[in-house]
Amino acid sequence: MVDFECFMFRxxxxxxxxxxxxxxxxxxxxxxxxxxxxxxxLSWRFYKEQYNRHLLxxxxxxxxxxxxxxxxxxxxxxxxxxDYYQNAWKRWQEQSQNLQEHWEVVECLLxxxxxxxxxxxxxxxxxxxxxxxxxxxxxxxFETAKAAWFNVNFAAPSATEQRELNQLPYRSYLRxxxxxxxxxxxxxxxxxxxxACGVLAESHYGGDWETEIHVHHLRYRKRGRERYTDLELLCxxxxxxxxxx
Numbered sequence: 001m002v003d004f005e006c007f008m009f010r011x012x013x014x015x016x017x018x019x020x021x022x023x024x025x026x027x028x029x030x031x032x033x034x035x036x037x038x039x040x041x042l043s044w045r046f047y048k049e050q051y052n053r054h055l056l057x058x059x060x061x062x063x064x065x066x067x068x069x070x071x072x073x074x075x076x077x078x079x080x081x082x083d084y085y086q087n088a089w090k091r092w093q094e095q096s097q098n099l100q101e102h103w104e105v106v107e108c109l110l111x112x113x114x115x116x117x118x119x120x121x122x123x124x125x126x127x128x129x130x131x132x133x134x135x136x137x138x139x140x141x142f143e144t145a146k147a148a149w150f151n152v153n154f155a156a157p158s159a160t161e162q163r164e165l166n167q168l169p170y171r172s173y174l175r176x177x178x179x180x181x182x183x184x185x186x187x188x189x190x191x192x193x194x195x196a197c198g199v200l201a202e203s204h205y206g207g208d209w210e211t212e213i214h215v216h217h218l219r220y221r222k223r224g225r226e227r228y229t230d231l232e233l234l235c236x237x238x239x240x241x242x243x244x245x
Contacts (some may be wrong), residue, residue, distance in 0.1 A: 004181065006050065006054075006098075006101060006102045006105060007050070007180075007181055007184035007185070007188075008045070008105065009034065009038075009149075009153050009184075011039050011149065011151065011186065012032075012039075012105075012145070012148055012149050012152060014028075014029065014084075016030050016152055017031075017032045017035060017148065018032065018150060019148075020144050020145065020147070020148035021141070021144060026080070027136065029147055030135075031136075031137055031141060031145075034134050034137050035142075035145045039124060039149070042188060042191060043109070043188060044109050045118065045191070046188040046205075047105050047106055047109055047188065047206060048106055048110075048204040048234050050102065050108070051102050051103060051105070051106045051243070053104055054098075054101065055073075055098060056072070056073075058096060058099055059073050059089070059091070062088075062089055062092045063103075066085065066088065066194065068191045073089065074154065076089060092209060095113075102174065118149070123173070125135040144181070146189045146190070146228060147227070147228035147229060149189060150185055150186075150189060150227070150228035151228055153185060154168060154178075154181075154182060154185070154226070154227075156225050157173070157178070157224060157225060161224075162224050162225060165178065165224030166223065166224060170223075172225070182215070182226060182231070186231055186233050187213065187233070188213045190233045191203050191205070191234070192204040192205050193233065194215050194233060194234050194235035194238055195211065195232050195233050195234060196234055196238040197238065199238060204235075210237060211236060212236055213233060213234075213235055214233070214234050214235070214236060214238070215231055215232070215233060215234075216232045216233070216234045216239055217230065217231065218229065218231065218232055
């Protein structure tokens, strides 16, 4: 079985959120309502896509172990002796503790998002209320909130930890637990979109995150104690361009 990683993060408390802005507390509380809804949407999509990605990798490992030349689970129905392999795949899933733990995260989020259908009148009222919440909320405020969230999730390492991280060769640092977690955080909060491609860029959720989307260091001197403003999400093409210019 492959040992998958499930990266979990916490959202900002009201106090942590409001302290990031130079506005009156009342306005901060209103913005917090908007931020909470947006973060909820982003985190739900991220954890769901993490699970889908892990499920697919487990399936391909299962196929390799059973000499099956299949790429996706739905292809089992068309395969030779499909009943046998479908049952074998179910047993594989049941025996994978890591996959089960990951599903429990998604299942919890799914339950939170399974709300009764709204009537048209309620939907219009909620939309109007959301517009009021967003009043004064711009991309600048959103970036401020994202920075506060990222920085809260990544406390500065101890002096000993910092020395150990600094001693690692750069490629080894990129395989460290701290960096892999930072990378996941950047993917979550920026919807796996390239900063250079603009607002029309497609999210890379569902694609190949490892090769198509990179976390670029804007300041290498802060390695191991990066803050949100030290990093940037770039697609492979723009990342290569950044290092060749």
